[in-house]
Amino acid sequence: xxxxxxxxxxxxxxxxxxxxxxxxxxxxxxxxxxxxxxxxxxxxxxxxxxxxxxxxxxxxxxxxxxxxxxxxxxxxxxxxxxxxxxxxxxxxxxxxxxxxxxxxxxxxxxxxxxxxxxxxxxxxxxxxxxxxxxxxxxxxxxxxxxxxxxxxxxxxxxxxxxxxxxxxxxxxxxxxxxxxxxxxxxxxxxxxxxxxxxxxxxxxxxxxxxxxxxxxxxxxxxxxxxxxxxxxxxxxxxxxxxxxxxxxxxxxxxxxxxxxxxxxxxxxxxxxxxxxxxxxxxxxxxxxxxxxxx
Amino acid sequence: xxxxxxxxxxxxxxxxxxxxxxxxxxxxxxxxxxxxxxxxxxxxxxxxxxxxxxxxxxxxxxxxxxxxxxxxxxxxxxxxxxxxxxxxxxxxxxxxxxxxxxxxxxxxxxxxxxxxxxxxxxxxxxxxxxxxxxxxxxxxxxxxxxxxxxxxxxxxxxxxxxxxxxxxxxxxxxxxxxxxxxxxxxxxxxxxxxxxxxxxxxxxxxxxxxxxxxxxxxxxxxxxxxxxxxxxxxxxxxxxxxxxxxxxxxxxxxxxxxxxxxxxxxxxxxxxxxxxxxxxxxxxxxxxxxxxxx
Numbered sequence: 279x280x281x282x283x284x285x286x287x288x289x290x291x292x293x294x295x296x297x298x299x300x301x302x303x304x305x306x307x308x309x310x311x312x313x314x315x316x317x318x319x320x321x322x323x324x325x326x327x328x329x330x331x332x333x334x335x336x337x338x339x340x341x342x343x344x345x346x347x348x349x350x351x352x353x354x355x356x357x358x359x360x361x362x363x364x365x366x367x368x369x370x371x372x373x374x375x376x377x378x379x380x381x382x383x384x385x386x387x388x389x390x391x392x393x394x395x396x397x398x399x400x401x402x403x404x405x406x407x408x409x410x411x412x413x414x415x416x417x418x419x420x421x422x423x424x425x426x427x428x429x430x431x432x433x434x435x436x437x438x439x440x441x442x443x444x445x446x447x448x449x450x451x452x453x454x455x456x457x458x459x460x461x462x463x464x465x466x467x468x469x470x471x472x473x474x475x476x477x478x479x480x481x482x483x484x485x486x487x488x489x490x491x492x493x494x495x496x497x498x499x500x501x502x503x504x505x506x507x508x509x510x511x512x513x514x515x516x517x518x519x520x521x522x523x524x525x526x527x528x529x530x531x532x533x534x535x536x537x538x539x540x541x542x543x544x545x546x547x548x549x550x551x552x553x554x555x556x557x558x559x560x561x562x563x564x565x566x567x568x569x570x571x572x
Numbered sequence: 573x574x575x576x577x578x579x580x581x582x583x584x585x586x587x588x589x590x591x592x593x594x595x596x597x598x599x600x601x602x603x604x605x606x607x608x609x610x611x612x613x614x615x616x617x618x619x620x621x622x623x624x625x626x627x628x629x630x631x632x633x634x635x636x637x638x639x640x641x642x643x644x645x646x647x648x649x650x651x652x653x654x655x656x657x658x659x660x661x662x663x664x665x666x667x668x669x670x671x672x673x674x675x676x677x678x679x680x681x682x683x684x685x686x687x688x689x690x691x692x693x694x695x696x697x698x699x700x701x702x703x704x705x706x707x708x709x710x711x712x713x714x715x716x717x718x719x720x721x722x723x724x725x726x727x728x729x730x731x732x733x734x735x736x737x738x739x740x741x742x743x744x745x746x747x748x749x750x751x752x753x754x755x756x757x758x759x760x761x762x763x764x765x766x767x768x769x770x771x772x773x774x775x776x777x778x779x780x781x782x783x784x785x786x787x788x789x790x791x792x793x794x795x796x797x798x799x800x801x802x803x804x805x806x807x808x809x810x811x812x813x814x815x816x817x818x819x820x821x822x823x824x825x826x827x828x829x830x831x832x833x834x835x836x837x838x839x840x841x842x843x844x845x846x847x848x849x850x851x852x853x854x855x856x857x858x859x860x861x862x863x864x865x866x
Contacts, residue, residue, distance in 0.1 A: 308723070312730045363689060368662065368681035387662035388733060391685065395657060395692065396726045402696045403719035406712050415708035418700050421715050425697035429602070432690045436606045439682060 284562045291333060292326040294343075298351050302404065308396070311385065315393035316400070319362040319381045320355060327563075328353045328466045331491070334559045335470020335484055346473050348410040349420060352401040353466055356428045359397035362390055364435070370521075372514070398428070411473070419472050427465030434458025441524035451524050452493075459499070460492025467491070483549045487560065490546030494567040497539040500525040501532060502572070510572050543568045578856045585627060586620040588637075592645050596698065602690070605679065609687035610694070613675045614652040621857070622647045622760045625785070628853045629764020629778055640767050642704040643714060646695040647760055650722045653691035656684055658729070664815075666808070692722070705767070713766050721759030728752025735818035745818050746787075753793070754786025761785070777843045781854065784840030788861040791833040794819040795826060796866070804866050837862045 303317050329350025336346040365372040365380035366387055373383045382390035404410060405420045434457030437446075441454060467488030471481040502510075503518045504527055518525050527535045546564040550557045597611055623644025630640040659666040659674035660681055667677045676684035698704060699714045728751030731740075735748060761782030765775040796804075797812045798821055812819050821829045840858040844851045 306723075308727045309730045309734070311734070312727060359689075363685055366662070366685065368660070368685060389730065391657055391660065391662060392726050392729055394689075395653075396723055398689065398692060399719050399722045399726065402715055403723060406715035406719060414712040418708040418711040418715070421696055421700035421712070425693050425700060428693045429600075429690055429697060432686050432693065433602045433606060435686055436603045436683065440603070440605070 281562075281566075284559070284566055287559065288325060288327070288330060288566075291330050291343075292324065294347060295326040295329045295351055295354060296321060296323070298347050299354065302351065302400075306400075311389060312393060312396060315381050315385045315389050316396055318378075318384055319390075319393055320358040320397060322358075322376050322378065324354070324358075324376070326350070326354055327495075327567075328357055328462055330563065331463065331466030331488070331560075332470045332473070334557075334563065335467045335488075336473040337559075338470070338480075338484075338553055338556050339474025339476055341470075341473050345411075346470065348404055348407070349469050349473055350466070352404040352410070352420070352424060353427075353462065353469060355397050355401035355404065356424060356431070357462055359394045359401070360431060360435070362394035362397065366390055374514070401428075416472060416475075420469055423465055423468050423472060427461045427468075430457045430461035431459075434461065438523070442522050446524035448526070448529060451526055451529060454524070455496040455526075456489065456492065459496040460489060463492035463495060464488035480552070483552060486549040487546050487564070490542045490549060491564045491567055494539055494542040494546065494564055497526060497535055497542065498568050498570060500527045501535055501539070502570075503527075504532065506571065539568050575856075575860075578853070578860055581853065582619060582621070582624060582860075585624050585637075586618065588641060589620040589623045589645055589648060590615060590617070592641050593648065596645065596694075600694075605683060606687060606690060609675050609679045609683050610690055612672075612678055613656040613684075613687055614649060614691060616652075616670050616672065618648070618652075618670070620644070620648055621789075621861075622651055622756055624857065625757065625760030625782070625854075626764045626767070628851075628857065629761045629782075630767040631853075632764070632774075632778075632847055632850050633768025633770055635764075635768050639705075640764065642698055642701070643763050643767055644760070646698040646704070646714075646718060647721075647756065647763060649691050649695035649698065650718060650725070651756055653688040653695070654725060654729070656688035656691065660684055668808070695722075710766060710769075714763055717759055717762050717766060721755045721762075724751045724755035725753075728755065732817070736816050740818035742820070742823060745820055745823060748818070749790040749820075750783065750786065753790040754783060757786035757789055758782035774846070777846060780843040781840050781858070784836045784843060785858045785861055788833055788836040788840065788858055791820060791829055791836065792862050792864060794821040795829055795833070796864075797821070798826065800865065833862050 300321055303313060306313055332350035332353060333343055333346045362381045364370050365375060366382050372380050381393055402421055405424060406417055411417050434454050437454035438458050464485060467484045471484045503515060506515055543564055547561055550560055594615055597607060600607055626644035626647060627637055627640045656675045658664050659669060660676050666674050675687055696715060699718060700711055705711050728748050731748035732752050758779060761778045765778045797809060800809055837858055841855055844854055
């Protein structure tokens with residue numbers, strides 16, 4: 279798969295996810311300011327890579343794209359809520375995201391806390407909605423997978439904050455990143471396997487792919503934080519060093535980080551070996567995670 | 573049912589809920605500080621009235637107490653998360669709750685945000701756990717009911733904050749309170765109906781009871797805020813007036829509020845008319861909501 283075909287597929291599905299989320303939020307009979315803040319925190323032109331992972335994993339088992347859209351959107355809502363809370367003054371104190379004021383800056387911190395809570399809540403409302411999947415057993419399984427991933431993400435955020443005051447060793451950094459960023463990416467692959475009713479072995483391999491994809495994504499992020507400009511990233515570059523974050527790049531340097539990144543890509547590709555050309559998009563995706571420039 | 577029998581039943585079930593939650597949190601393989609903050613925010617000797625509502629509603633249909641414990645605990649986790657976030661400096665800025673420092677005061681605001689997020693997430697993890705209920709259709713329905721209640725609670729919180737700067741009229745106050753406090757109480761009755769696989773009419777009546785119980789609970793709370801001491805309440809008294817909160821008591825005075833309270837109790841009792849003595853505890857409970865002194 280060429281890079282431009284992949285970029286097109288990413289952009290197309292991001293648009294579909296954005297449209298789905300916009301329609302879902304438009305249907306909420308909630309106070310105007312709350313819905314505005316929820317929209318601000320979720321309809322932000324994100325790349326929607328996690329929903330794409332759900333879609334492409336489900337597609338391996340013949341699930342039609344529109345059948346995985348709601349599930350991917352629920353996962354994205356969890357990602358969005360975490361950013362809304364992450365940006366708060368008491369957390370990272372970020373004023374800009376994707377070239378726009380963050381939710382607390384555009385509204386106020388109290389509303390940003392509540393809007394984040396509501397986005398997280400809405401993720402589970404969406405998954406438990408019969409329109410998302412007709413089989414309640416699948417809905418319950420999706421809720422279980424997403425709640426586990428969402429909790430692991432929070433665990434990673436706590437370890438990340440602890441890493442600002444105490445230097446983490448390599449093992450602790452890998453653990454923190456596998457939770458903070460990796461958990462939701464792995465959950466994307468897992469939710470696709472659930473939608474596709476994958477067998478035990480297929481599901482295990484997709485999970486392995488998801489773990490590798492999460493690692494590749496995070497290491498690439500850490501490298502970009504050092505090598506890219508703020509304009510390129512759409513967020514403040516050099517933040518990790520400024521905040522004294524424990525990263526593999528800080529600990530081992532860029533060359534070693536690139537080697538680990540290449541290793542993660544190789545492992546992810548290996549996990550897909552049992553699949554044929556139907557997994558080509560997942561293969562292109564993990565390569566893209568490693569080579570992306572923003 | 574005598575008042576002392578009810579008090580004993582409340583205390584007993586509160587203890588069972590506390591033990592269940594303690595055991596569930598002890599099983600989390602999460603960073604120590606996160607689990608400590610989650611424990612601090614949830615194992616606080618609360619009265620656990622919402623889990624009791626789940627239990628007593630389910631008991632109408634012959635569901636054994638231990639079969640509704642996990643569901644009630646999930647509902648309580650949502651209540652607990654909302655208090656953890658409510659107390660934050662950017663929200664109510666409360667330093668004490670039940671005679672102990674609030675979570676942000678005992679730890680720090682960032683951890684309180686994350687611990688609240690994790691408690692909310694854990695509620696859905698618990699409901700989607702096959703050990704909570706063997707039937708996935710019931711699990712999915714419980715998730716749908718709880719996510720709706722949790723979102724409505726947030727809507728009420730937003731309206732409540734708006735009521736601090738713009739005077740709400742009576743209708744707006746009732747709406748705000750029905751969402752902020754009423755939604756989770758109504759959800760308790762609803763989850764009991766789901767566990768008991770109540771028929772349509774029974775479920776509708778239990779919902780009606782839950783709405784009345786929520787109203788009674790909130791009006792009693794507003795009256796106590798004016799008439800009780802901080803020591804009696806275990807939290808700061810007179811807060812509503814100090815924060816310029818819109819309440820029925822502030823708008824209509826204490827006597828009118830007491831009348832509305834009595835009307836809510838009468839409506840709640842009427843909704844239970846189709847049930848026999850098996851609903852006596854629910855009857856005692858709504859009377860207790862109206863006459864409690866803390």
